[in-house]
Amino acid sequence: AEEAQRLAATRQAEAEKEAARQTAARQAEAKARARAEEARKVAEEAARQAAARRAEAEEEAAHQTAARHAEAEARARAEEARKVAEEEARQAAARQAEASENAARQAAAREAEADAREIQEAGRLQAARARAAEAQLAAEEAVRRAASGQAEAEEYAALQAAAREAEAEARARAEEAQLAAELWIFEHKASARIAAELTKQELEAARSAAAEALAQRQNRAFEARKKKVAEQGGQTHEPEQGALSEDHRAAGLAPAAATTAGSPSTVQQTDVVDLPAVLGAIRLAISGCFEDVRDDREMSVGRPTGPAAASGSVLVQQKSAVADELAAEQMKKRAKGVSVEFLVSTFETKLQNALGDEYHDNTTFIHLAESFWGRREARFENMTSFLGHVETPSSDRVGENGVSLCTAIGIYDSHAVSDATHFLSWSWSYQVKKLLQTLKEYCTKRGLDRKKTFVWMCFFCNDQFEWFSGREQDGFETFGNMLRHIGKMVCIVDTYDAATAIYFKRLWPIYEIYIGFTEELAMDLALMVDSKEQLQQETLAKIKQAIVVEVRSAGASMPDDETRIKEMIAGRESDAKETNRIAKLLLVQMISNYLME
Numbered sequence: 001a002e003e004a005q006r007l008a009a010t011r012q013a014e015a016e017k018e019a020a021r022q023t024a025a026r027q028a029e030a031k032a033r034a035r036a037e038e039a040r041k042v043a044e045e046a047a048r049q050a051a052a053r054r055a056e057a058e059e060e061a062a063h064q065t066a067a068r069h070a071e072a073e074a075r076a077r078a079e080e081a082r083k084v085a086e087e088e089a090r091q092a093a094a095r096q097a098e099a100s101e102n103a104a105r106q107a108a109a110r111e112a113e114a115d116a117r118e119i120q121e122a123g124r125l126q127a128a129r130a131r132a133a134e135a136q137l138a139a140e141e142a143v144r145r146a147a148s149g150q151a152e153a154e155e156y157a158a159l160q161a162a163a164r165e166a167e168a169e170a171r172a173r174a175e176e177a178q179l180a181a182e183l184w185i186f187e188h189k190a191s192a193r194i195a196a197e198l199t200k201q202e203l204e205a206a207r208s209a210a211a212e213a214l215a216q217r218q219n220r221a222f223e224a225r226k227k228k229v230a231e232q233g234g235q236t237h238e239p240e241q242g243a244l245s246e247d248h249r250a251a252g253l254a255p256a257a258a259t260t261a262g263s264p265s266t267v268q269q270t271d272v273v274d275l276p277a278v279l280g281a282i283r284l285a286i287s288g289c290f291e292d293v294r295d296d297r298e299m300s301v302g303r304p305t306g307p308a309a310a311s312g313s314v315l316v317q318q319k320s321a322v323a324d325e326l327a328a329e330q331m332k333k334r335a336k337g338v339s340v341e342f343l344v345s346t347f348e349t350k351l352q353n354a355l356g357d358e359y360h361d362n363t364t365f366i367h368l369a370e371s372f373w374g375r376r377e378a379r380f381e382n383m384t385s386f387l388g389h390v391e392t393p394s395s396d397r398v399g400e401n402g403v404s405l406c407t408a409i410g411i412y413d414s415h416a417v418s419d420a421t422h423f424l425s426w427s428w429s430y431q432v433k434k435l436l437q438t439l440k441e442y443c444t445k446r447g448l449d450r451k452k453t454f455v456w457m458c459f460f461c462n463d464q465f466e467w468f469s470g471r472e473q474d475g476f477e478t479f480g481n482m483l484r485h486i487g488k489m490v491c492i493v494d495t496y497d498a499a500t501a502i503y504f505k506r507l508w509p510i511y512e513i514y515i516g517f518t519e520e521l522a523m524d525l526a527l528m529v530d531s532k533e534q535l536q537q538e539t540l541a542k543i544k545q546a547i548v549v550e551v552r553s554a555g556a557s558m559p560d561d562e563t564r565i566k567e568m569i570a571g572r573e574s575d576a577k578e579t580n581r582i583a584k585l586l587l588v589q590m591i592s593n594y595l596m597e
Helices: 002-148 153-187 200-231 246-251 255-259 275-301 307-334 340-358 365-373 405-412 432-446 464-469 475-486 507-518 530-536 540-546 559-569 573-596
Strands: 336-339 417-419 422-425 454-456 488-493 522-527
Touching (some): 307 475, 340 365, 365 464, 475 488, 475 507, 475 559, 488 507, 530 573, 559 573
């Protein structure tokens, strides 16, 4: 019974433990359900908050998109307003420039009228003095004849009649001079500032100097030929005294002027100066000073004579014709220019994109060269590609990359490159923006279509990979031949004041003016923007005084080029002076024409 009781107690205890475990399990299950429910509620709250944040983000994105659209629209309106303001400012500047030009023309007209009055007064005074001198001479002659007893009444009466005729003639001349001065005022008010440029005395001096230079050239050539013939055992014939050469006939010079140039008694005084003849004489003088060098070289080398020369002449002519044809074809391929429209629009935009902040108002073409082809001390390193001019393969240099900017521009836009219509005489030291603005205004002034005006600029059209590497065979002839082929040159002058001018201090522009002058090519002038207003306020005399050309002081980047150019146009002191004088004369004439236009 006790064992049974003990077992029953044990079973009861186990039953109570089982009941306690079941109770604990039910409590744990209840807690788990409560935690699950709480977790579900937390997840639902998190999902709700995420949905709310997503909605807020979408709303914020919509607000930002609307703000960007509003900002873009505001920028567009501001840009449009800026363009309108710039156009109005440009029109206002144009009106102001037109008013200034009209004021300058009126001032020039007033100055011309004052000059004409001075000329008229000087004519009257000179006529009065002439009448007084004639009367005094007549009186002295009458007194002398009366004192010697040789004067008779008829001669005295004739003398009085001659005096009266002389006085009448003097009055008629004075009236004629007055009418001529009035006619000059009427016809040449606008060109009064040019009147002081080419006076008759200056042109006669130019004629005399040209004749003297031609005479010296002929004497040197004759002496050289005489020496050569004497060495070969031949004879020479002295030229006839006073003979007139073909050069003198072409220049319009008389024999006396050619043989005794510079003497006042031998210079023919005429009322009308033959300006083309004088300019022709000057051209012959400046070019003739250097032709004797070529003559001496030809005589020193010698030429074949006799049957051998005759039998080979046909072959030489055929080879020369083929060579000329090939050279002309090659020159035509190289004489490509870039349109002004591309330069003043697309080029500047692409330049801004390629250089960024490095392109600004003071950027010069020298700075661009350092960016496009590397610095002088490290050429072809760290180059900035412009329209692929670095990466594009060159057909002239097999296996190497890099072409001229003109070639790269032609690949980018075939309408931007064509046969050059104008050769630009300028300097790499010019600021890029000022030069482009000058080109734009030049085309407007001359009524040129910018899309059809193609300029040859060495910076763009020469293959600088060839030039900077020293592989260009003869850059000296490249510029001269290119200028002759194009036939029209525009001199872009930064300022006429030699103290600050860049143009007059560079040797290449002076050489290009020399080629244009000797080859009788069409030359025009384009002034930089800064010097226009200053130019309108100056007289031609001050402008002429400010222009100073010193060919021996001018420099070039390449020493070899500088030496060759100076040997050609400034080998002797007289050659340098003549080159300086003619270059200055041409620049003054072009500036005078620019003012009158």
